[in-house]
Amino acid sequence: MKFSSIRYLTEQGVENIWKNRMMSFASFCVLLVSLVLVGISILAWQNVSSMIGNVESKNEVIVYLNDNTDQENLNRIEGILRNLPNIASLDFYSKEEAYLALKNRMSDYDVLFESLGDDNPLVDSFRIQIEDISQMSKTISQMESIDGIMNISAPYEFVSFLTQLRTVLTWVMTALIFAMLIVSAVIISNTTKTSVYSRREEIRIMKYVGATNAFIRVPFFIEGMITGFFAGCGALLITWLVYDTVMNILENQATLLNIIGVGSLVTFQQIYLPMTLSYLFGGALIGAAGSAFSTEKYIDA
Amino acid sequence: MVELKDVSVKYSNGVDALDHVSLKINDGDFAFVVGASGAGKSTLIKLLLKEIDATSGKIIVNGYQLNTLKKKEIPALRRTIGIVFQDFRLISSMTVYDNIAFVLRVTDAPVPHIKKRVPYVMNLVGLQEKAKSYPDELSGGEMQRVAIARALVNDPQLLIADEPTGNIDPELSYEIVELLKSINMQGTTVMMVTHEHELVRRFGGRIINITAGQIAFDEIMEGTDNEI
Numbered sequence: 001m002k003f004s005s006i007r008y009l010t011e012q013g014v015e016n017i018w019k020n021r022m023m024s025f026a027s028f029c030v031l032l033v034s035l036v037l038v039g040i041s042i043l044a045w046q047n048v049s050s051m052i053g054n055v056e057s058k059n060e061v062i063v064y065l066n067d068n069t070d071q072e073n074l075n076r077i078e079g080i081l082r083n084l085p086n087i088a089s090l091d092f093y094s095k096e097e098a099y100l101a102l103k104n105r106m107s108d109y110d111v112l113f114e115s116l117g118d119d120n121p122l123v124d125s126f127r128i129q130i131e132d133i134s135q136m137s138k139t140i141s142q143m144e145s146i147d148g149i150m151n152i153s154a155p156y157e158f159v160s161f162l163t164q165l166r167t168v169l170t171w172v173m174t175a176l177i178f179a180m181l182i183v184s185a186v187i188i189s190n191t192t193k194t195s196v197y198s199r200r201e202e203i204r205i206m207k208y209v210g211a212t213n214a215f216i217r218v219p220f221f222i223e224g225m226i227t228g229f230f231a232g233c234g235a236l237l238i239t240w241l242v243y244d245t246v247m248n249i250l251e252n253q254a255t256l257l258n259i260i261g262v263g264s265l266v267t268f269q270q271i272y273l274p275m276t277l278s279y280l281f282g283g284a285l286i287g288a289a290g291s292a293f294s295t296e297k298y299i300d301a
Numbered sequence: 302m303v304e305l306k307d308v309s310v311k312y313s314n315g316v317d318a319l320d321h322v323s324l325k326i327n328d329g330d331f332a333f334v335v336g337a338s339g340a341g342k343s344t345l346i347k348l349l350l351k352e353i354d355a356t357s358g359k360i361i362v363n364g365y366q367l368n369t370l371k372k373k374e375i376p377a378l379r380r381t382i383g384i385v386f387q388d389f390r391l392i393s394s395m396t397v398y399d400n401i402a403f404v405l406r407v408t409d410a411p412v413p414h415i416k417k418r419v420p421y422v423m424n425l426v427g428l429q430e431k432a433k434s435y436p437d438e439l440s441g442g443e444m445q446r447v448a449i450a451r452a453l454v455n456d457p458q459l460l461i462a463d464e465p466t467g468n469i470d471p472e473l474s475y476e477i478v479e480l481l482k483s484i485n486m487q488g489t490t491v492m493m494v495t496h497e498h499e500l501v502r503r504f505g506g507r508i509i510n511i512t513a514g515q516i517a518f519d520e521i522m523e524g525t526d527n528e529i
Contacts, residue, residue: 004412019394202392208350209451210380211407212373 009215010026013222023195024223027287028231031193034184035235036242036285038177039275043243045173046266052166054264056133057088063126063143063154073148074124081126086139088129095122123150133159151166185286192224192294203298213299220291228287232279239275302328303349303459303492308358310344310514318344320514323516326492328458331485334494335500336511342494345511346463349492350382351375361461363458380408383452383489387464389444391436391451398432399422401451409453422450426480442473449480453489460484461494466500478504 065077074092081090099120103113127300130136140152141163175276206216250265268275303326310319311387320339326332327384336342347353351370358426360367363381370378391400398419405415423429426446436444445465452460462481466474478500495501501508505524510517 002409002411005406005409008406009443168399201390202394206403206407208379208384208390209407209455210376210378212376229501237327 005215006218009218010222010240012219014226016219016223017226020195020199020223023191023198024227027191027195027224027227027290028234030184030187031228031231031287032234032238033175034180034187034286035232035279036238038180038184039235039239039279041173041177043239043266043271045169045177046271047264048169048173049166050266051264052162052169056162057129059130059133059136059155059159061128061130061136061140061143061155062093063128063149064151064153065124065126066150067123068168069124069148077148078126081128081143084139084142086131086135088131091127093125093127095120095124096290098122098125114251134163151190185290189290189294192290193297196220196291196294196298200298207299208296216299217292217295220295221288224291225284225288228283228285228290229280230283231287232281232283235283236276236279239279240268302326302361302363302490304359304361305348306359308348308355308360310341310348310353310428311356317514319348319355319511322514324509324516324518324519326490328490329485329488330507331482331491332493332507332509333504334492334509334511335496335498335501336517337496340511341514342496343463344513344514346384346461346494349459349461350384351378376407380455381458383455383457383460385445385448385452385460385462385465387467389436389441389448390421391444391447393436394441395435396432397428397434397436397439399449400436400447401454404451404455416452422454425453425484426450441469442476445469445477446480449477449484452485457489459490462491464495465493466495466497471499473502475503498523 063077065074069077078090078092081087099122102122106112130139130242136154136156140154143149143152203216247265247267303324305322305324308319308322309317311317316353321457322341322345334342334345344353348355348360348367351367356369362378364382365374365378365443367378376487392403395403401422402419405418410418420429420432423432426449428443428446428450430449431439431443436447439447445468449462449465452462460481466477469477474497481491482504502522503525505522507521509519
């Protein structure tokens with residue numbers, strides 16, 4: 001195909017948007033709403049996932065050592081623990097530190113501590129954070145086999161709840177995003193088909209005068225691509241406004257932020273580039289593909 | 302050149318649209334194809350444009366063997382044929398100029414050629430003043446002349462006119478046939494399908510009558526115009 005033909009077909013595609021402005025506007029709106037819905041669903045999932053991740057990172061397993069563990073054994077146990085897989089961090093917490101912390105926490109019960117005299121009933125411990133909480137049971141079994149450990153305290157139920165919550169949410173959000181993508185594809189396809197149907201006579205005439213399928217399809221393709229690109233721009237703008245508004249509201253909710261964790265929210269700045277690229281390329285691609293596939297029926301007729 | 306050898310077309314509903322038809326229209330001929338509604342005229346046009354396939358028989362159009370023609374070769378065949386319809390079939394969103402130029406753009410013609418050729422054919426059909434008009438701003442006769450210009454612009458070997466006078470006044474009909482005759486005089490093969498016997502009687506020439514899917518007669522007759 002010559003450059004002049006490509007230029008002509010591109011011009012035709014652009015002109016067609018204006019000539020068929022009602023149908024173009026309908027396609028634009030459908031694509032815009034679909035992209036916004038899918039985009040916001042993905043963002044919601046990212047945030048929920050980030051929140052769960054934040055809560056997960058606060059998990060703490062406490063490994064209590066036998067009473068009066070000497071330095072040599074302590075080093076040995078620490079070495080084994082550090083070499084275990086799935087350990088994010090490990091801190092030693094001496095029985096003196098533990099006693100002091102307990103005393104501070106229970107300052108109203110001085111009598112109780114006085115009765116103990118110089119005796120410290122607490123033991124040394126390691127405070128451990130687990131990398132992947134879904135593997136917590138396995139890691140704890142490995143810890144239990146270490147000689148010199150008295151007891152292990154782990155938030156089993158909480159971890160189990162978080163793991164289940166993440167699994168359920170992942171499935172629900174994936175299903176939701178797929179459902180929205182399918183619904184969007186069907187609506188876009190039908191809108192484009194209606195647009196193409198209204199121009200079937202034009203396509204027929206093109207066929208009679210010897211137009212190749214590519215020649216007929218290119219203007220529709222360009223039309224769909226441009227409409228999709230602008231729908232992507234619009235969707236990006238709407239998503240940004242909605243997202244920023246929601247973020248501003250959340251930032252003023254101190255209590256809520258304490259629960260979900262200040263740093264767990266994904267800011268728009270963090271995802272600006274992938275979001276922009278996904279919306280613009282996604283919009284252009286869906287628009288172009290929708291138009292190209294919808295012309296098939298009339299081209300082959 | 303158009304050649305049909307023992308061609309039959311049977312539709313899926315069992316109707317025999319064409320029944321063992323043999324026909325030859327040589328390069329430079331002008332032929333009227335007449336017949337009642339449902340006689341098989343439209344089927345003949347569809348066959349020549351490779352819109353449908355023959356059930357049996359052999360068809361050659363402008364050197365293309367239609368029986369063995371691949372789908373991707375159909376555009377090349379159609380570029381050798383100009384077609385004019387009763388209902389004009391112009392693209393309403395395009396100007397007269399663009400409706401005609403469009404055919405050349407389809408064939409990847411160079412822009413300078415388009416700029417030279419389109420005004421030439423517009424002048425040939427007497428529409429040079431209407432270049433920027435849209436189809437709905439034209440009369441029936443003018444629209445048909447645009448359709449003829451569009452069919453001619455690519456310099457086709459064969460021009461098929463399917464009831465080109467069906468939607469216009471009788472006086473304008475004569476003008477259209479005269480225009481087609483003058484195009485034929487310049488070497489283009491013309492096949493005009495019509496059911497207007499008066500028109501055929503007046504102009505005369507080769508007349509192919511299709512009745513019930515068969516060639517009832519294929520004769521050359523003198524026109525009443527010639528008698529006058």
